Amino acid sequence: MTHYKGACFCESVQFELDLENFGLTVCHCSMCRKLTGSTGFASLEAGGNVHFTKTDGLSILNSSEVGERGFCHKCGTSLFYRFKPTNEYFVPPAIISDLPEEKITFIEEIFYDNKPCYYEFSNDTVKKNEVDFQ
Ligand SMILES: [Zn+2]
Ligand SMILES: [Zn+2]
Structure with missing residues (x-):
């Protein structure tokens, strides 16, 4: 378990978190793509130990029954997705400071069948479809 710090681009939100798992997941669902304005939401599983030390810019969107x-x-x-039933945070590696990128392995793509046809990652990942989450 290693302790890291992170912040948003303007540093109005700052946080600390513990990471023990360096497996990267990208979610291709339309909500993740729209909310990030990108090709999906890339995140590391950070468990429940995410502590905010500066919250001036923090807003939380209740995006579904189970997630915010x-x-x-x-x-x-974009700072995190939190799965409310288990209080687990999923945090993009790009906002974590001093994260050794060689430790990270892109392991999984979820909601793969929601991915538009105009992009495709070349990494060898486990791909899960929407039905795997029902
Ligand atoms: Zn900011
Ligand atoms: Zn998603």
Whole structure:
């Protein structure tokens, strides 16, 4: 278990977290793509040990019955997805400071069948479809 710090682009939101798992997951669902404005939401599983040390820009969107999204309302950075039933946070590696990128392995793509046809990652990943989450 290693302790890291992170922040949004403008640093109005700062946090600390523990990571023991460096497996990267990308979710291709339409909600993740729309909320990040990107080709899906890439995240590391951070468990429940995420502590916010500065919250000036923090806004939380209740995005579904089971999930909520944190973002900075000053700079727009996507901060996390939190799975409410287990209080597990999923945090993008790009906002974690001093994260050794060689430790990270892109292991999984979820909601793969929701991915639009115009992009495809070349990494050898486990692919799960929407039906795997029902
Ligand atoms: Zn910010
Ligand atoms: Zn998603």
